[in-house]
Amino acid sequence: MDNSSKSESNRMSQNDIANGTVIAVHGVRKTYQKGDVEVTPLDGADLEVATGEFLALMGPSGSGKSTLLNLVAGIDKATAGRVVVAGEDITDWDEDRLADWRTRTIGYVFQQFNLMPVLTAYENVELPLLLLPLSRTKRRKLVTTALELVELSDRGKHYPRQLSGGQEQRVAIARAIATDPKIVLADEPTGNLDRASADGVMELLASLNSRFEKTIVLVTHDAAVASRAKRILHLDKGVLVEMDSSLQGVQV
Ligand SMILES: Nc1ncnc2c1ncn2[C@@H]1O[C@H](COP(=O)(O)OP(=O)(O)OP(=O)(O)O)[C@@H](O)[C@H]1O
């Protein structure tokens, strides 16, 4: 980064903090090249998420929703534009710096739960904590608290295959919040669940937002799920647009 873009990015992160903005995506373009085929799911996307917001992101399959979450988590890199998260301009960070920062700042919840099958629920929740310099006692306390929060204290010794889908997702949420991250990113967290389990997961996310002030960005195809969020944005042709309220309730 040259000096002028450095000071520009500094200015942006200072402004973002002052505005209470915890996620700021500025003019982001993302292009994937697969052989001869170039795909540009994000093309000048802007997004600002305030601290403590609960935002739902909708849009057709392939519109770039997961790509956007991955950029915010520093899992993927933007082709152009800047990504400022929790007061840090992470756009040009290397993987080591991102990995450490991500463990402390971002909790990620996936549609397929992504639990390790050979580890118990307790051990799955403990995994991200092993990356931090914590004593065993402190770790045990954090795992116990996270499992209590998702109401699965009695399932710590169960393996994922011994849990229902809804319980697996609640373990995955416990894992996502064990390090007490500011931000929870959830990519279709209810996509594999029946309605009752989906409601349970949404209750949990809503309470993480209201009781613990976690900023939540949730991707979903389900209008009923999105309606639990305080704001809905739609990804359309590479940019984010406010969801027209007349369209709410329509399945996309
Ligand atoms: N690693 C990659 N390499 C090449 N193309 C990719 C890669 N990841 C995503 N894409 C392409 O980018 C576009 C956006 O993908 P993305 O997964 O972000 O969509 P999405 O909105 O999350 O879709 P869905 O609702 O189906 O999950 C798609 O056309 C996809 O094929």
Ligand SMILES: [Mg+2]
């Ligand atoms: Mg996706």
